[in-house]
Amino acid sequence: MFSFRLYDVFDLTDSRFEQLLDFFRKYEGAADALTFFTTSTHAPIPLEAAKERVAVLKLRMQEARRRGFRAGINVMTTLGHHNEHLPHSLAGPYTRMTGIEGDVCQGSFCPNDERMREYVRELYRLVALAEPEYIWLDDDIRLANHRPVGQGCFCDTCLERFGVRTCATYTREQLKRQFNEGPEADKLAIRRQWLQHNRDTLNRLLQLIEQTVHEIRPDMPIGFMSGDRFYEGYDFPGMERTLSDNGETAVMWRPGGGFYWDERPAELTAKSHAIGRQVSLLPDRVTDIQSEIENFPYQRIRKSDRLTAVEAACHIAAGCTGAAYNVLSLTGGEPYDDEYGPLLRQLQKNRPFYDLLVGKLGRSKPAGLHTGWNMDSFAVQRLSGNWFEGYIGHITGHHALELFELGLPPAYSESAAVVSLLAGESVRAMSDKQIEQLLQNGVYMDGQALEQLCAMGYGEEVGFRVESSVREDCIEQFTDHPLNGAAAGRKRNCRQSFWNVPAAHLVQTQPGAAALSRIVNYANEEVSLCGSGIFENKLGGRIAVAGYYPWTMLHNQAKSIQLRRLMRWLSKDRLPAYIASFHKCNLWVREMADGRYGIVLLNSSMDQADDLALNIKTTSDRIRITDMQCSDTIVSASSSNGGYSSFLIPPVGNWDVRFIELV
The missing domain is CATH 2.60.40.1180 (Golgi alpha-mannosidase II)
Structure with a gap:
């Protein structure tokens, strides 16, 4: 399904709303459904305001359906996004979202507060009684990034619930020490327990919403808007089960991420890969998957019509079956067609192409290279430092973006992977069984992942060890190994003095381990006989270790030749397709x-x-x-x-x- 999400519809005059419907009718096919927000601000609204607005939306939806559109409601704020419009937002004795340092967000609330749960119950009762065809939950149903709070919720209620789970008592200060200090095994254990606490917290809230809605409308489809929810435990299978009452009712999904304007178009594909990860966890019974396409805050020509249209196609390629456009501002008084007509014409023109992709691809899984992420990946974020000090690329899968730009296809599910890409400490989030399975297949890893595997007892299966790290003046030179092909002898200088990434000096530890490159300096003096290499272990797995800029600075011809040939070798020619020429x-x-x-x-x-x-x-x-x-x-x-x-x-x-x- 292709829908438009619309702000401020409850504030439009009847004639202005008629103009809006006329506008969409003019571009028939661009939209199947119109979804109306309960508010245009990002903190929860008082129940009296919600009651007034959904009464207006009920009439608006009836008129939209009369014009041939499906119509539903998007609950903009359940818990709240962040601080905005606070004097006219929800107030009272509700527990605010609380960070581990005790900081709070006045515009977001704790989902474990029983008073807040009563508010949520009444809010969704009002929405369900307005007779929408479906209800969307927005992406404020999360536990991170409720500015100014980074990660939450660490209020007294949440600490008490976590204490019951772990049979312990914690203050925020004590829990912070447990997360960040002591043996790594202990830190991993309590971090995993906290991720499970987060999963349980969100599922408990979703169960309340599901029961409230379905008591009034047992067949009401509920839609959930997701993002790359690593801190929340990425429990989309559990959330889908909860919202569908174990498959009894339909669930819709709206995966998303940030790509609001086109100054940096590579963020489009980064968002597609994030969406692919989100979709990969959904069961096949979820068939209405509308990618979030958001041009917020609606600066009309800051994101081109063309790239907005291309974005929809790429998200379908990653696993969606439709799109939810959040691209229009309704606050101005100018004719809609003057400002947004060209965009709607573009989307209308490309709609047959989107339908072709959806019809041909369905819910099949993209096959190719998997980044090694899983639902516990956030547990190993900064394992030797402050857990909440920003995301690391190998947690989110962003480390592989340049590899994918070489025309090497991604896989978002382990089951569809022909090669696994292991970075940093990511293996610490995996079980021994998972690691052993990976090492029986094809693996491309960096030096830090190699060190982790060796420390975990897998040195014999990986064929190399890291002797040392070199931080200056390193240049990679390709050996005459057959996998390098025409790139043999060529050099790759990634300029450590500008973009400092340590180079791993590798040593072969097993017979058959071979160097693909060596490391030299600016005087052409040898720094290491082996900067990257390959090995086939006794399990039949094929291993590649890249010690020199394994994830970045890959866009030169020599490296692209090597990597494409290497991925074919690692996959034992199971790579389904790839770009063989020098193109991005x-x-x-x-x-x-x-x-x-x-x-x-x-x-x-x-x-x-x-x-x-x-x-x-x-x-x-x-x-x-x-x-x-x-x-x-x-x-x-x-x-x-x-x-x-x-x-x-x-x-x-x-x-x-x-x-x-x-x-």
Whole structure:
């Protein structure tokens, strides 16, 4: 489903609202549904204000349905987002969201406070009685980033509930020490317990909402808006079970993240990967998955029509089945068509392409490289420091963004992975069984992950150890190993004096471990015989260790050649498809209902992609390429090698998308 989320509808005059509906009718197909916010501010509103607003929204929804749209309500604030419009927001003896230092957010509230739970019960009763076709919960149902509070909630009630769980008593100061001091095993244990406490807290709130809504409307679909919720324990399977009453009613999902304007278009694909992670945990029965596309705070030309349209396609490629657009401001008095007509025309024009992607790809899982994340990943965040001192890339999966820009496809589920990408301390969030399974397959890791695995007793399976770290003047030079191909002898200088990343001096510890590169300095003097290498262990697993800038500065030709060949080797040629030419592209590969691959290709460069070569694991010799206007081109294979057929793709414009399927 494709919907629009609309602020301030309750404040519009009847004639202004009629103009809004006329506007959407003019661009038929851009929207199937109109979803109305309960408020335009980010702290919970008093119940009396909520009652007045949903009474207006009830009439607005009736009129929208009369015009042919589905209509529902988005509860903008349940717990609250942060401090805003406080003099006219919820007040009273409710416990505010509290940080571990005792700081509080006046505009957000603790979900374990029984008085707040009574407020939530009455709020959702009012919303359900307004007869929406569905109810959306917004992304304030979380425990982090309620500014100025970073992570919550550490109020007395939450500490007491956690104490009951752990059979202990804690002050905030004591709990902070437990999180950050002492043996790593002890820190991991209590951090995992806190993540489970967070999961239980949110599920308890969602159960209250589900029961309240379904007592009034047993068949009411409830939608949940998510993000990359690592601190909350990423329990989307549990949340879906709760909201659906164990599958008895339909649940909708709206995965999201931040990409509000297009000054940094690479944030678009980063958001797609975050959305892919969120969707990967949902059961197949969840079929209405609308990506959040948000151009907040609605500075009209700060994000282009084209990139807004491309964003919807990329999020479908990552696993969504629709989109929820939050792109319009209704506060001005100008004609809607003057400001937003071009955007709606763009979305209307591309709607057949979105429908094609959804129809072909369904709920299939993207296959390729998995970043090693799981629901406990946040437990190992800064394991040797302050737990809450900002996110680290290997926790969120951001460490692999440049690899994906080389046209190497992501997998968001372990079950769809052909290679695992291990960074930092991420392995500490995994069980021994998970690690042993990974080491039987293909693994690409950095030096820190190697050190962790060796310390955990897996040195024999990984083939290398880190001798030392070198922090200045290091340059990588590729050896003449066959995997380097034409890149043999070439150098890669990532300039440690500007972007300081320690280089790992690796030592082979097992027979058969081979160097892919060595480390030299600016005088061409050898610093290390091995800066990266490969090894095949006795379990049959293939290991690659990258000690020199493993995740960044990958966009030169020599490194791209090496990495594409390396990923094929690690996967034992199970990599489903990849870009074989020197282009900056993102690729999502999914198996369609008929067993064939469906591929979504994004040219992630500001340059047009000419002479782009796509290698697909297939014996077929023809593909169909569909552009965003649903024009088709049939292309025959130019060559084949090792079970892969190579296809030359006709020119793809900058930041443009193609859908590719085997004929």
